[in-house]
Amino acid sequence: GGVLLYSSYSGKVDAAQKCSNLDTSTFMAEPITELRILEENSEDMKTKMELLILRIQSEFCRALEQEDGKQAKFTVDRWRRHNPNEGGGITCVLQDTETFEKAGVNITVMSAPLSKQLQASMRARGKELPEDKQFTFFAAGISSVIHPRNPHVPTIHFNYRYFEMQDEDGKNKHWWFGGGTDLTPYYLDEDDVKHFHSVLKSACDRHDPQYYPNYKKWCDDYFHIQYRGERRGIGGIFFDDLEADNAGGVFNFVKDCAEAVIPSYIPLVKKHKKDAVSEAERRWQLLRRGRYVEFNLVYDRGTKFGFATPNARIESILMSLPLQARWEYMHKPEPGSPEFKITEVLKNPREWV
Amino acid sequence: GGVLLYSSYSGKVDAAQKCSNLDTSTFMAEPITELRILEENSEDMKTKMELLILRIQSEFCRALEQEDGKQAKFTVDRWRRHNPNEGGGITCVLQDTETFEKAGVNITVMSAPLSKQLQASMRARGKELPEDKQFTFFAAGISSVIHPRNPHVPTIHFNYRYFEMQDEDGKNKHWWFGGGTDLTPYYLDEDDVKHFHSVLKSACDRHDPQYYPNYKKWCDDYFHIQYRGERRGIGGIFFDDLEADNAGGVFNFVKDCAEAVIPSYIPLVKKHKKDAVSEAERRWQLLRRGRYVEFNLVYDRGTKFGFATPNARIESILMSLPLQARWEYMHKPEPGSPEFKITEVLKNPREWV
Numbered sequence: 127g128g129v130l131l132y133s134s135y136s137g138k139v140d141a142a143q144k145c146s147n148l149d150t151s152t153f154m155a156e157p158i159t160e161l162r163i164l165e166e167n168s169e170d171m172k173t174k175m176e177l178l179i180l181r182i183q184s185e186f187c188r189a190l191e192q193e194d195g196k197q198a199k200f201t202v203d204r205w206r207r208h209n210p211n212e213g214g215g216i217t218c219v220l221q222d223t224e225t226f227e228k229a230g231v232n233i234t235v236m237s238a239p240l241s242k243q244l245q246a247s248m249r250a251r252g253k254e255l256p257e258d259k260q261f262t263f264f265a266a267g268i269s270s271v272i273h274p275r276n277p278h279v280p281t282i283h284f285n286y287r288y289f290e291m292q293d294e295d296g297k298n299k300h301w302w303f304g305g306g307t308d309l310t311p312y313y314l315d316e317d318d319v320k321h322f323h324s325v326l327k328s329a330c331d332r333h334d335p336q337y338y339p340n341y342k343k344w345c346d347d348y349f350h351i352q353y354r355g356e357r358r359g360i361g362g363i364f365f366d367d368l369e370a371d372n373a374g375g376v377f378n379f380v381k382d383c384a385e386a387v388i389p390s391y392i393p394l395v396k397k398h399k400k401d402a403v404s405e406a407e408r409r410w411q412l413l414r415r416g417r418y419v420e421f422n423l424v425y426d427r428g429t430k431f432g433f434a435t436p437n438a439r440i441e442s443i444l445m446s447l448p449l450q451a452r453w454e455y456m457h458k459p460e461p462g463s464p465e466f467k468i469t470e471v472l473k474n475p476r477e478w479v
Numbered sequence: 480g481g482v483l484l485y486s487s488y489s490g491k492v493d494a495a496q497k498c499s500n501l502d503t504s505t506f507m508a509e510p511i512t513e514l515r516i517l518e519e520n521s522e523d524m525k526t527k528m529e530l531l532i533l534r535i536q537s538e539f540c541r542a543l544e545q546e547d548g549k550q551a552k553f554t555v556d557r558w559r560r561h562n563p564n565e566g567g568g569i570t571c572v573l574q575d576t577e578t579f580e581k582a583g584v585n586i587t588v589m590s591a592p593l594s595k596q597l598q599a600s601m602r603a604r605g606k607e608l609p610e611d612k613q614f615t616f617f618a619a620g621i622s623s624v625i626h627p628r629n630p631h632v633p634t635i636h637f638n639y640r641y642f643e644m645q646d647e648d649g650k651n652k653h654w655w656f657g658g659g660t661d662l663t664p665y666y667l668d669e670d671d672v673k674h675f676h677s678v679l680k681s682a683c684d685r686h687d688p689q690y691y692p693n694y695k696k697w698c699d700d701y702f703h704i705q706y707r708g709e710r711r712g713i714g715g716i717f718f719d720d721l722e723a724d725n726a727g728g729v730f731n732f733v734k735d736c737a738e739a740v741i742p743s744y745i746p747l748v749k750k751h752k753k754d755a756v757s758e759a760e761r762r763w764q765l766l767r768r769g770r771y772v773e774f775n776l777v778y779d780r781g782t783k784f785g786f787a788t789p790n791a792r793i794e795s796i797l798m799s800l801p802l803q804a805r806w807e808y809m810h811k812p813e814p815g816s817p818e819f820k821i822t823e824v825l826k827n828p829r830e831w832v
Contacts, residue, residue: 353785423772423777451804
């Protein structure tokens with residue numbers, strides 16, 4: 127595997143099988159790219175990103191397992207693309223456990239020829255890709271959605287990704303990072319929301335004081351169910367096409383954001399996972415999960431990209447959908463009720479820190 | 480109301496208020512268009528279609544109520560567009576009753592200026608609409624999705640609609656009909672499927688022997704979840720852009736199709752509504768309802784048209800979504816099981832009559 131991913135090494139598949147010095151024992155599964163290639167390219171951003179998302183995946187999965195009582199263990203699916211030279215992924219899922227209804231943490235490391243259609247859409251996004259060249263893209267990313275059982279524990283989503291693109295001669299190279307973390311509570315606990323946004327803001331502020339305000343707004347704008355006039359949740363941060371002269375600096379920012387996931391979220395799980403729950407609260411949670419499904423199927427870019435990618439691994443994309451969801455005709459919460467309060471925030475995003 | 484709908488009558492709003500001879504007592508609610516206008520234009524296709532869908536709505540709702548034990552009654556919402564001159568609709572919903580988890584039967588009668596974007600998309604569909612003209616469209620349609628409680632009773636969907644389009648001078652007039660009826664069983668009962676298709680075929684055969692084979696195939700092609708490689712259900716009929724020299728003939732075909740809904744479906748409700756149900760069967764039904772949600776949010780043209788229409792009545796569009804749905808990671812039915820059997824048919828559509 128990994129042949130296309132590191133094209134300069136495509137001739138070395140039969141090279142010496144030296145023993146690895148890379149410690150992969152804490153990862154959920156072996157890396158997607160061959161260890162030898164990772165080691166020989168330890169300073170390559172592709173390597174650094176693959177090792178980062180492997181580590182973040184494992185740390186987050188272990189932290190979630192710890193919040194689940196009865197020795198819950200993630201199911202680990204290591205899979206390859208239809209064409210195994212194009213890479214694959216590791217999908218970790220926890221389903222119907224004590225604390226979580228559905229928790230999915232997926233990493234993908236892939237490289238494939240860029241279709242003419244995607245080439246055009248990249249150009250529309252401002253990438254300079256000469257028409258007469260054939261491009262290959264590389265993508266490494268982690269994506270996760272956690273749907274807890276207790277309606278007082280919010281759903282979290284995060285996604286951090288690195289893209290590279292170059293033509294057949296290894297020229298016209300482009301690279302960028304994208305990502306974000308956002309929270310979808312079913313009930314509004316202002317302390318929770320402030321805690322969540324503060325942790326994200328600290329991660330951002332270490333790099334640029336403009337990052338948090340800019341990416342907070344981008345997040346509110348992106349997670350918007352337009353036909354309902356409401357946001358999916360109370361936001362967080364979201365960014366795309368992030369590049370700079372100093373790739374290492376951008377990588378460190380993305381790393382800090384990814385490392386902020388556990389401290390931003392796990393305390394909320396701890397705090398609320400044993401809260402008392404009424405039937406009405408459970409029903410409200412299921413209705414809001416219906417809205418989550420609506421956003422993901424109608425708007426989410428990653429999901430649409432997946433639907434449009436030939437031989438995409440649909441189950442790894444749609445692991446974001448909740449175990450259960452509900453739609454009632456014309457459901458409207460009582461004015462003044464806790465259910466009403468959260469919908470007001472979804473209609474009018476606020477500043478939290 | 481109804482001013483825009485019958486533009487030649489727009490000057491007669493203050494005309495004499497004569498008593499109506501139209502019997503509307505059996506409808507779920509008063510027509511959307513003023514009775515006077517309907518009566519003065521009794522031979523106009525707009526009138527004929529509005530009265531047809533009002534009658535079909537009421538007959539179908541009454542037939543469904545009869546299958547529900549405890550004096551279940553549809554909730555009737557008569558609503559108008561944001562701009563009331565543009566018409567409105569009647570949405571009838573039965574929710575969480577003994578026989579039905581969610582049953583929605585909606586009619587819409589509306590007329591509005593055709594946006595430049597929709598004008599372009601109509602042109603792409605082959606309609607000749609001169610660029611320099613401003614068009615108004617009229618649409619009257621009935622749309623229904625019935626999600627029964629018992630997994631052995633299939634879900635049915637049907638939709639019959641009439642479109643008219645003309646420029647500001649009342650010229651460049653276009654009209655067409657579209658529609659279809661399709662069935663989504665959770666378990667395969669071949670007798671049920673044959674019965675359903677036979678009733679549709681009889682309705683088609685009375686008009687043209689090519690209709691059933693053509694529209695059966697169109698239905699299989701349309702209700703296709705491409706990224707899953709499966710159909711939403713076992714098909715039925717589907718057609719669009721249906722026009723002919725003889726508008727009355729096309730109307731009669733659409734009328735026959737709409738009248739075939741009750742005999743095609745109600746016998747299946749009667750036959751299975753009291754079938755024994757296991758927990759595993761219920762879970763399977765919820766998983767398949769997840770697929771129904773996927774098709775409707777990702778592919779369904781009517782839903783997408785609704786999302787793209789400013790001030791659309793979203794709750795009337797999304798009444799098609801089930802009360803509950805479920806997504807399990809990598810769920811695959813046991814080979815040879817009844818759950819497996821239906822998925823084989825969804826992957827490989829068959830001929831039934």
